[in-house]
Amino acid sequence: MTADVQGSKDASTATVTPWWRDERKRGIASQALVGLVLVGFVWFMASNMLANQERLGVPMSFRFLDSPAGFQLSFATISVTLDSPISRILLVGALNTLFASAITAVLATVLGVIIGISRLSTNFLISRLAGAYIELLRNTPLLLQLVFWYASVVAALPAVKSSLSLFNVIFLNKKGLYVPDPVFQPGAGLVLVAFIVAVVASVVLRRWASQRQAATGERFPAISVSILLLLGLPALTSLALGNPVEWDIPVLGGFNFSGGLAFQPEVVALIVGLGLNSSAFIAEIIRGGIIAVSHGQTEAALALGLKPRWTLRLVVIPQAQRIIIPPMVSQYLNVVKNSTLAGFIGYPDLFSVIGTSQNQTGRAVECITILMLFYLAVSLVISTVLNWYNKRVALVER
Amino acid sequence: MADISADTTANNNLNAQMEPGLRPSLPPPTLETGAVGWLRHNLFSSWVNAILTVLALYILYLIIPPFLAWAVFDATWTVPPLAAGVEDHPPQFADCRANAGACWIFVEARLPQFVYGFYTAEQRWRVDIVFLILAVSIFGLLSERIKRKKELAIFFFAIFPILAFWLLYGGLGLEVVETRLWGGFMLTLILSGIGIVFSLPLGVLLALGRRSDLPVVHMLCVVMIEFVRGVPLITILFMANVMLPFFLPPGVEFNVLLRVLLGVTIFAAAYMAEVVRGGLQALPKGQYEGAMAMGLGYWQMMRLIILPQALRIAIPGIVNNFISLTQDTTLVAIVGLYDFLNIVRAGSRDTNWLGTEIEGYVFCALVYWIFCFAMSRYSMHLERKLHTGHKKR
Numbered sequence: 001m002t003a004d005v006q007g008s009k010d011a012s013t014a015t016v017t018p019w020w021r022d023e024r025k026r027g028i029a030s031q032a033l034v035g036l037v038l039v040g041f042v043w044f045m046a047s048n049m050l051a052n053q054e055r056l057g058v059p060m061s062f063r064f065l066d067s068p069a070g071f072q073l074s075f076a077t078i079s080v081t082l083d084s085p086i087s088r089i090l091l092v093g094a095l096n097t098l099f100a101s102a103i104t105a106v107l108a109t110v111l112g113v114i115i116g117i118s119r120l121s122t123n124f125l126i127s128r129l130a131g132a133y134i135e136l137l138r139n140t141p142l143l144l145q146l147v148f149w150y151a152s153v154v155a156a157l158p159a160v161k162s163s164l165s166l167f168n169v170i171f172l173n174k175k176g177l178y179v180p181d182p183v184f185q186p187g188a189g190l191v192l193v194a195f196i197v198a199v200v201a202s203v204v205l206r207r208w209a210s211q212r213q214a215a216t217g218e219r220f221p222a223i224s225v226s227i228l229l230l231l232g233l234p235a236l237t238s239l240a241l242g243n244p245v246e247w248d249i250p251v252l253g254g255f256n257f258s259g260g261l262a263f264q265p266e267v268v269a270l271i272v273g274l275g276l277n278s279s280a281f282i283a284e285i286i287r288g289g290i291i292a293v294s295h296g297q298t299e300a301a302l303a304l305g306l307k308p309r310w311t312l313r314l315v316v317i318p319q320a321q322r323i324i325i326p327p328m329v330s331q332y333l334n335v336v337k338n339s340t341l342a343g344f345i346g347y348p349d350l351f352s353v354i355g356t357s358q359n360q361t362g363r364a365v366e367c368i369t370i371l372m373l374f375y376l377a378v379s380l381v382i383s384t385v386l387n388w389y390n391k392r393v394a395l396v397e398r
Numbered sequence: 399m400a401d402i403s404a405d406t407t408a409n410n411n412l413n414a415q416m417e418p419g420l421r422p423s424l425p426p427p428t429l430e431t432g433a434v435g436w437l438r439h440n441l442f443s444s445w446v447n448a449i450l451t452v453l454a455l456y457i458l459y460l461i462i463p464p465f466l467a468w469a470v471f472d473a474t475w476t477v478p479p480l481a482a483g484v485e486d487h488p489p490q491f492a493d494c495r496a497n498a499g500a501c502w503i504f505v506e507a508r509l510p511q512f513v514y515g516f517y518t519a520e521q522r523w524r525v526d527i528v529f530l531i532l533a534v535s536i537f538g539l540l541s542e543r544i545k546r547k548k549e550l551a552i553f554f555f556a557i558f559p560i561l562a563f564w565l566l567y568g569g570l571g572l573e574v575v576e577t578r579l580w581g582g583f584m585l586t587l588i589l590s591g592i593g594i595v596f597s598l599p600l601g602v603l604l605a606l607g608r609r610s611d612l613p614v615v616h617m618l619c620v621v622m623i624e625f626v627r628g629v630p631l632i633t634i635l636f637m638a639n640v641m642l643p644f645f646l647p648p649g650v651e652f653n654v655l656l657r658v659l660l661g662v663t664i665f666a667a668a669y670m671a672e673v674v675r676g677g678l679q680a681l682p683k684g685q686y687e688g689a690m691a692m693g694l695g696y697w698q699m700m701r702l703i704i705l706p707q708a709l710r711i712a713i714p715g716i717v718n719n720f721i722s723l724t725q726d727t728t729l730v731a732i733v734g735l736y737d738f739l740n741i742v743r744a745g746s747r748d749t750n751w752l753g754t755e756i757e758g759y760v761f762c763a764l765v766y767w768i769f770c771f772a773m774s775r776y777s778m779h780l781e782r783k784l785h786t787g788h789k790k791r
Binding site (some may be wrong): 035038045049051052055121123124126141151181271343351372379 | 441447450451453454455457458495547611612613614615618625627628629630631632633636637640641643644645646647648715721725728729731733739743753755756759760762763766767770771774
């Protein structure tokens with residue numbers, strides 16, 4: 001475009017064009033204006049901020065991070081006490097955010113794929129049921145769902161004595177969810193190493209199998225062998241070392257459960273609420289992706305004699321995958337961002353911890369800077385990783 | 399070969415016998431038509447399907463009867479008559495103790511507050527007028543039978559906001575009702591309405607800026623959009639509430655509602671910009687080149703050729719953004735505003751109504767659901783109306 005403008009200008013050098021008719025010069029002028037306004041705006045804000053901070057006697061400084069926090073968190077993945085510095089408390093908050101987001105993302109993906117495929121089922125009842133689920137969860141506010149789950153977890157679940165239980169190892173009651181806690185004895189690291197080895201081996205195996213199939217046409221049952229490897233290798237290592245990982249199973253004693261890992265109602269409500277909500281959105285993404293693959297593709301595959309199952313696996317899913325990935329990226333980002341609502345139901349995620357710290361120290365600017373940087377960094381990391389994956393599976397055109 | 403020819407002869411004989419019109423056509427098998435046929439096709443086409451059907455029926459059995467019992471049959475719908483020896487009192491949760499189900503008298507008793515918030519009771523007719531004008535003009539704008547859309551649109555986007563502000567806030571002969579008294583459903587409508595009306599044009603400008611050839615404008619828009627999209631709405635509201643006072647000269651103060659509106663609009667505009675950008679990118683380059691070849695300037699080209707088409711493509715995404723904006727207005731609770739959800743929450747924390755949380759939330763969900771579902775259906779309708787391509791199947 002700029003080249004065109006250049007050309008026309010050179011051609012008409014005979015008549016002098018006024019500068020405001022010249023697109024290039026006009027562009028420079030308008031940009032200079034925008035830049036000037038922007039700089040002025042930022043300078044105005046910054047000078048106000050410095051003046052205000054000076055007036056209030058709180059000059060910009062991150063030294064408050066070292067002072068003891070003096071408040072306790074209801075849920076923490078690493079140890080934290082009342083005397084811990086604020087930086088430690090913020091770290092706990094950040095880990096809580098990541099913990100809740102990660103579990104939610106896994107739950108939502110599994111559930112979303114099931115619901116999305118159910119929505120496309122030829123079975124009338126199943127598809128309508130999935131449709132009702134999606135419409136209900138997508139058309140009500142997430143915050144409402146969270147407070148609803150929190151209220152129902154507290155109100156509707158049975159008391160400790162009559163807990164709901166799964167195989168007598170997992171218990172659910174008013175006070176939360178109790179699951180077995182792995183206790184690592186010396187040697188447990190080797191089991192983890194075995195698992196990593198199995199993962200690497202199955203990746204290598206898969207690559208080799210597809211190369212061999214491309215070269216010779218011979219198939220190798222790579223998937224079943226990998227599953228066997230992934231389950232078998234750690235199990236064998238564990239057996240050989242004499243079970244270095246033991247499970248501490250929760251036991252009902254007196255008024256409450258002892259042993260095991262306990263998750264308070266807040267954690268359960270957050271993960272259930274956020275997970276179900278995101279699963280409805282993921283279901284729609286999956287459904288949209290599958291529908292978007294032209295019906296001619298399915299028809300052609302069936303005409304070639306592929307069975308419906310193989311049509312889905314070899315023709316529809318690889319194409320749907322490309323359509324599904326970009327919206328999935330933003331959905332995972334949404335999960336992280338939506339976890340900020342946790343504060344409303346008393347789960348100490350980074351946002352609510354920052355809110356409390358800001359309240360106690362009055363350091364609004366510093367706290368919000370940390371908060372924004374954290375979320376921007378998480379967004380950046382997730383979208384970079386998934387965009388890299390997206391590039392790998394994208395169709396290479398021309 | 400011989401087999402085939404024999405087959406053909408047999409076929410010919412059969413065809414002769416089956417010549418149309420020789421015999422009355424038989425009715426289709428009963429198993430393929432009517433309710434039975436429908437069941438066979440849709441619910442029991444294979445054994446896997448049959449199992450799924452039974453599973454679905456079981457899930458429905460688990461959910462629907464208990465819910466109906468709670469919400470309808472065992473619910474308390476009206477305030478029961480006073481028992482002997484009980485002092486007269488305003489309705490409260492204790493009145494529902496007799497029934498196991500939902501306590502709907504909570505919603506009945508609190509409905510005015512849910513709708514108007516703390517708005518002065520004698521002045522609530524003003525809010526009613528605004529609701530009425532809003533409903534009538536939205537119907538007028540959306541209905542296909544009503545013409546004169548242009549006049550309606552000018553009224554709705556230019557005159558109505560001023561009129562509504564005057565009616566709601568007061569002044570010029572009306573009693574002033576401070577914005578801190580605004581709340582409930584009315585506040586939710588104001589927040590989402592203003593957010594919707596302002597975020598779309600702002601989003602279009604951001605999207606155009608992002609596609610601009612001018613590097614400064616382009617960078618500014620990219621940074622703005624990506625920054626806002628990278629952080630949660632709640633942090634933007636928090637920032638608007640806590641950090642904005644730091645950025646203003648001492649003594650200058652913004653109304654909380656105004657600050658929240660600013661945050662919500664900027665947030666929605668960034669998302670809108672991405673949807674509009676999608677529409678802009680979907681247009682073939684020939685449209686731009688054609689417009690330029692006609693000698694149109696940038697703004698003429700955008701206004702007359704590009705935006706009408708791009709916005710049409712972007713309609714589903716735009717409406718989706720409207721829906722999430724409506725739902726996101728619930729987050730204003732973080733800065734202490736009492737929107738619809740927050741006022742219902744506060745109502746169920748009243749000592750007279752402890753234990754009515756679920757009733758409040760179910761009512762609240764129903765209202766949000768009706769609005770959001772209506773929006774999504776309308777967008778699907780528009781999509782179908784504007785769909786000109788080939789449809790699958």
